[in-house]
Amino acid sequence: xxxxxxxxxxxxxxxxxxxxxxxxxxxxxxxxxxxxxxxxxxxxxxxxxxxxxxxxxxxxxxxxxxxxxxxxxxxxxxxxxxxxxxxxxxxxxxxxxxxxxxxxxxxxxxxxxxxxxxxxxxxxxxxxxxxxxxxxxxxxxxxxxxxxxxxxxxxxxxxxxxxxxxxxxxxxxxxxxxxxxxxxxxxxxxxxxxxxxx
Numbered sequence: 018x019x020x021x022x023x024x025x026x027x028x029x030x031x032x033x034x035x036x037x038x039x040x041x042x043x044x045x046x047x048x049x050x051x052x053x054x055x056x057x058x059x060x061x062x063x064x065x066x067x068x069x070x071x072x073x074x075x076x077x078x079x080x081x082x083x084x085x086x087x088x089x090x091x092x093x094x095x096x097x098x099x100x101x102x103x104x105x106x107x108x109x110x111x112x113x114x115x116x117x118x119x120x121x122x123x124x125x126x127x128x129x130x131x132x133x134x135x136x137x138x139x140x141x142x143x144x145x146x147x148x149x150x151x152x153x154x155x156x157x158x159x160x161x162x163x164x165x166x167x168x169x170x171x172x173x174x175x176x177x178x179x180x181x182x183x184x185x186x187x188x189x190x191x192x193x194x195x196x197x198x199x200x201x202x203x204x205x206x207x208x209x210x211x212x213x214x215x
Contacts, residue, residue, distance in 0.1 A: 104166035
């Protein structure tokens, strides 16, 4: 009998414990929504408190901008120069483009006038956002269709954004098909060369 009382007591205790975990009534959708909003508010408060105490000494977006990247700028300029080197073959007189379907100039058009100078000298000024701000093509290509084609190719260059003064590059584009385009006077850009002499 004592054993039966213990089992009945244990069974009653388990029954009471399980019954207390169940809600008194079924919650309505509005009550469920209210509970979810409370949980969301608590989570937002915890996140705000954790970010207030977080280390803010990390770099910001502005600090992540780098100095002028000579290597990346040289890579991007070489890519654009390869495109610009094809300008004499892709331009015809009157600035009419070659038909992409046939690969030939429009009927009645003449090839672009030949110029004795086989290199186009460029001066490119980059803004801090990495885009070409100004581009100057030297004579005799400054006013002819080949020069305009070269300008379009080089204006497409985008280098990584950087901090500091606007950066100037001087390049020569080989229009003979020899693929010998590159910076004028070696690899040192104009701004760095001036800084080294001072």
